[in-house]
Amino acid sequence: MAQFNNRWQKEYETLFDRVPCYVTVIDKNFKIVRANDAFRDSFGDALKHHCYKIYKRNDRKCYNCPAEKTFKDGKVHRSNQQGIGKHNEKIFYAVSTSALIKDAKNINYVIEISSDITAMKKLEEKVIEAKRLSAVGQTVAGLAHSIKNILMGLEGGKYIVSLGLKKNDQAMINQGWEMLERNFDKTTSLVKDFLSFSKGRIPELEMVSPGDLVLEIVDLYKDVAAQSGIELAAEIDEKIKQVPLDKAGIHTCLTNLVSNAIDACLMSVQKGNMVTIKLSEKKSKLIFEVHDNGSGIDYEIKKKIFTTFFTTKGGGGTGLGLLTTRKIVEEHGGKITVESKRGKGAVFRIELLPARLMALYKESKK
Amino acid sequence: MSSKKILIIDDEPDVVAYLKVLLESNGYKSYSARDIKTALQLVKEINPDLICLDIVMPNETGISFYMKLQQEKKFRKIPVIIISGIIESEKFDFHSYVKDSSIPAPKCYMEKPLDIKKFIQNIKRLTN
Numbered sequence: 001m002a003q004f005n006n007r008w009q010k011e012y013e014t015l016f017d018r019v020p021c022y023v024t025v026i027d028k029n030f031k032i033v034r035a036n037d038a039f040r041d042s043f044g045d046a047l048k049h050h051c052y053k054i055y056k057r058n059d060r061k062c063y064n065c066p067a068e069k070t071f072k073d074g075k076v077h078r079s080n081q082q083g084i085g086k087h088n089e090k091i092f093y094a095v096s097t098s099a100l101i102k103d104a105k106n107i108n109y110v111i112e113i114s115s116d117i118t119a120m121k122k123l124e125e126k127v128i129e130a131k132r133l134s135a136v137g138q139t140v141a142g143l144a145h146s147i148k149n150i151l152m153g154l155e156g157g158k159y160i161v162s163l164g165l166k167k168n169d170q171a172m173i174n175q176g177w178e179m180l181e182r183n184f185d186k187t188t189s190l191v192k193d194f195l196s197f198s199k200g201r202i203p204e205l206e207m208v209s210p211g212d213l214v215l216e217i218v219d220l221y222k223d224v225a226a227q228s229g230i231e232l233a234a235e236i237d238e239k240i241k242q243v244p245l246d247k248a249g250i251h252t253c254l255t256n257l258v259s260n261a262i263d264a265c266l267m268s269v270q271k272g273n274m275v276t277i278k279l280s281e282k283k284s285k286l287i288f289e290v291h292d293n294g295s296g297i298d299y300e301i302k303k304k305i306f307t308t309f310f311t312t313k314g315g316g317g318t319g320l321g322l323l324t325t326r327k328i329v330e331e332h333g334g335k336i337t338v339e340s341k342r343g344k345g346a347v348f349r350i351e352l353l354p355a356r357l358m359a360l361y362k363e364s365k366k
Numbered sequence: 367m368s369s370k371k372i373l374i375i376d377d378e379p380d381v382v383a384y385l386k387v388l389l390e391s392n393g394y395k396s397y398s399a400r401d402i403k404t405a406l407q408l409v410k411e412i413n414p415d416l417i418c419l420d421i422v423m424p425n426e427t428g429i430s431f432y433m434k435l436q437q438e439k440k441f442r443k444i445p446v447i448i449i450s451g452i453i454e455s456e457k458f459d460f461h462s463y464v465k466d467s468s469i470p471a472p473k474c475y476m477e478k479p480l481d482i483k484k485f486i487q488n489i490k491r492l493t494n
Contacts, residue, residue, distance in 0.1 A: 145451045146451075148451035148477070148478045148479060149378065149381075149451050149478060151478070151479040152378075152380070152381055152384070152451070152478040152479040152480065153378070153380040153381070153384070154479075155384070155479045155480065156380055156381065156383060156384025156385075156387075156388075157380075157384075159384060159387065159388060159482070160383070160384065160387050163387060163391055172387070175383065175387075179380050179383065179384070182380065183380065342426075
């Protein structure tokens with residue numbers, strides 16, 4: 001019998017050691033009491049050390065620790081984490097934690113099983129880089145388009161001035177000159193917008209109340225809106241507390257969306273136009289929405305509004321507003337979407353992940 | 367001979383002003399519309415000899431105007447010059463945008479900014 005038990009124990013140990021993922025058992029103090037071969041190969045000797053020290057070289061528990069949750073509720077928890085290997089290399093792993101003894105009243109040990117997803121992450125980074133490069137290509141093409149429009153204006157101004165001079169027609173000279181001036185001004189604002197767009201940067205996160213930010217925007221635009229007979233309102237979920245955001249960045253996004261919404265209302269033929277900024281939280285996502293009941297957007301246009309220097313505002317736009325907005329949202333790790341039909345208004349939605357932003361914020365404070 | 371009537375459709379006021387002066391100083395009579403709805407009304411009212419059409423406009427695009435024009439037998443024959451910053455005239459393939467091959471492609475494309483000489487030549491050719 002003893003021999004039989006010994007054999008099984010050996011088999012289990014072999015299985016524990018040889019299984020091609022990281023397996024550790026940790027106690028209530030988050031100290032590693034067992035670790036398998038694969039884990040030791042990647043992270044080094046670990047016994048009796050705190051898991052966060054070994055996995056990440058942290059001095060305190062990780063943010064969003066799945067093991068902590070399992071100690072609390074006995075359930076299986078999963079998360080994706082980034083650690084540091086024994087050769088100082090970045091290791092990305094998907095970890096799931098469960099109680100070592102199922103249905104135990106007090107959970108004293110948690111088993112952590114992680115798969116190395118570094119290769120996958122690297123592939124993902126490559127895809128993001130490829131996307132970024134294609135965005136650069138689109139940006140350059142878009143810039144060329146904006147410049148062509150301005151050139152057309154300058155050329156027109158030049159033509160009208162020279163014709164006016166030939167005919168000795170002062171009114172015509174004035175008309176052409178104004179056109180030249182207007183298009184020079186447009187060049188200036190295009191260059192300014194383009195510079196602010198091209199400033200690639202990491203968001204400067206600070207704890208901000210998103211509700212207050214929304215109210216600031218309402219304050220900023222309510223007069224402009226009222227002058228055009230548009231009602232501007234906010235619907236804020238009061239439960240939402242402070243979130244790490246790049247305040248100036250999100251401010252820019254919301255002003256872009258609200259000023260677009262007001263323009264869409266101005267283009268609309270119906271009366272009783274309204275723009276509403278909504279702030280809510282759903283499935284651990286922070287959601288800003290800008291609703292309008294303005295002119296709405298054609299399918300053809302919807303496809304490209306976030307990608308190129310796209311403007312339908314004739315003389316009024318540089319086509320950079322939504323491009324910049326998308327860029328800021330993506331720098332926050334979020335996404336922006338639009339729902340609209342021609343004549344039916346539009347909803348622009350920014351979705352951010354506060355948990356992810358909190359992790360970034362803590363990282364930046366170190 | 368009465369002067370030929372040209373309809374300019376573009377949402378950019380500077381482009382409209384420019385084309386108006388350019389066409390009128392070359393002996394044409396010009397009309398303009400800054401959106402598709404007004405443009406369609408004008409087509410009915412004045413029955414133009416040629417249309418200069420921009421593609422990117424608020425609410426409805428120039429392509430959408432062109433499709434509507436093709437649906438009316440009476441207006442189908444009006445030659446259209448597309449003037450746009452988003453196309454390269456030699457490479458532009460109308461039927462990659464409009465899948466219906468029964469709709470004929472516009473007669474001519476011109477890129478912004480305009481080559482004035484070519485533009486006037488094209489207008490002359492298409493209105494005679």
